Amino acid sequence: MDTPDYFQFFGLERKLALDTADLEDRFHKLSRQLHPDRYARATPAERERALEASAVLNDAYRTLRDPVARAEYVLKQQGTTPSKAAPPQELLDEVFELNMALEELRGGDDSVRPQLEAARDRFLALRREADAALENLFRAHDESGPDSVFADLRALLDRRKYIDNLIQQVESELSR
Amino acid sequence: MAYSDKVLDHYSNPRNVGTLDRTDPRVGTGMVGAPECGDVMRLQIKVNEETGIIEDARFKTFGCGSAIASSSLATEWVKGKTLDEALAIRNIDIVNELSLPPVKIHCSVLAEDAIKAAIEDYKKKRQQQKG
Numbered sequence: 001m002d003t004p005d006y007f008q009f010f011g012l013e014r015k016l017a018l019d020t021a022d023l024e025d026r027f028h029k030l031s032r033q034l035h036p037d038r039y040a041r042a043t044p045a046e047r048e049r050a051l052e053a054s055a056v057l058n059d060a061y062r063t064l065r066d067p068v069a070r071a072e073y074v075l076k077q078q079g080t081t082p083s084k085a086a087p088p089q090e091l092l093d094e095v096f097e098l099n100m101a102l103e104e105l106r107g108g109d110d111s112v113r114p115q116l117e118a119a120r121d122r123f124l125a126l127r128r129e130a131d132a133a134l135e136n137l138f139r140a141h142d143e144s145g146p147d148s149v150f151a152d153l154r155a156l157l158d159r160r161k162y163i164d165n166l167i168q169q170v171e172s173e174l175s176r
Numbered sequence: 177m178a179y180s181d182k183v184l185d186h187y188s189n190p191r192n193v194g195t196l197d198r199t200d201p202r203v204g205t206g207m208v209g210a211p212e213c214g215d216v217m218r219l220q221i222k223v224n225e226e227t228g229i230i231e232d233a234r235f236k237t238f239g240c241g242s243a244i245a246s247s248s249l250a251t252e253w254v255k256g257k258t259l260d261e262a263l264a265i266r267n268i269d270i271v272n273e274l275s276l277p278p279v280k281i282h283c284s285v286l287a288e289d290a291i292k293a294a295i296e297d298y299k300k301k302r303q304q305q306k307g
Binding site: 086087089091092093095096099100103157158159161162164165166 | 207208214218
């Protein structure tokens with residue numbers, strides 16, 4: 001079976017700024033419709049189809065409920081994958097500097113703990129900013145069409161990925 | 177995943193880690209990255225303006241062992257080469273030398289890109305100097 005379009009599967013328009021509460025309702029409704037109990041007396045072929053649809057439903061829900069996974073999904077369908085795009089120079093410079101700052105703190109004694117915590121808070125703030133920027137791009141995408149935002153979206157998702165990575169590193173350092 | 181001996185060697189004794197003065201007209205800086213794994217790599221070359229030979233190279237990489245080993249090896253290889261010779265280094269040479277597994281080939285691509293970016297930066301600076 002070809003994997004259907006996730007938006008179509010939920011009967012949704014191709015909007016990035018989607019209402020997650022509405023998505024959840026649709027998910028529960030479809031889950032009930034596809035529940036194995038309802039297929040107790042169905043033919044094996046029908047049961048098989050319902051099972052496949054359930055698997056798609058779960059993948060589709062996991063993808064669309066998370067803003068980052070949702071945006072990656074839309075970009076992937078458009079043919080832009082993360083590995084193909086070269087990140088902008090300013091981003092690399094910024095990430096390099098943040099990594100340098102983190103490295104200086106790493107492996108130090110307990111006295112650097114407050115600085116590590118400050119670094120973590122800074123990275124978390126950067127991620128919140130990225131998430132807010134993401135919402136703006138979602139709205140722009142839905143209002144002005146996909147072509148206007150794909151490049152910005154790719155760059156922002158890359159930036160967020162780097163920030164995420166830094167947060168993981170600083171948190172693993174703090175939990176040692 | 178098991179690293180090859182050569183990767184481990186470069187990882188535990190990286191060659192040429194450090195920084196060259198970015199504002200020096202003889203220095204070219206290449207900064208590249210792979211967002212999906214969070215890697216950032218900076219490779220710098222210092223070129224003798226008389227001979228056109230790369231006299232020194234430094235790198236600093238935040239990333240996995242293969243990314244560090246690839247950039248460490250790249251700095252070793254570019255030293256003593258002309259710009260054209262350095263441009264001829266291919267990622268597959270790095271893959272072969274370090275026995276990188278298929279999932280780590282992108283690390284060698286990053287190192288090749290870093291060499292090219294550093295040379296391009298140097299050439300751009302020279303162009304600007306000439307006016």
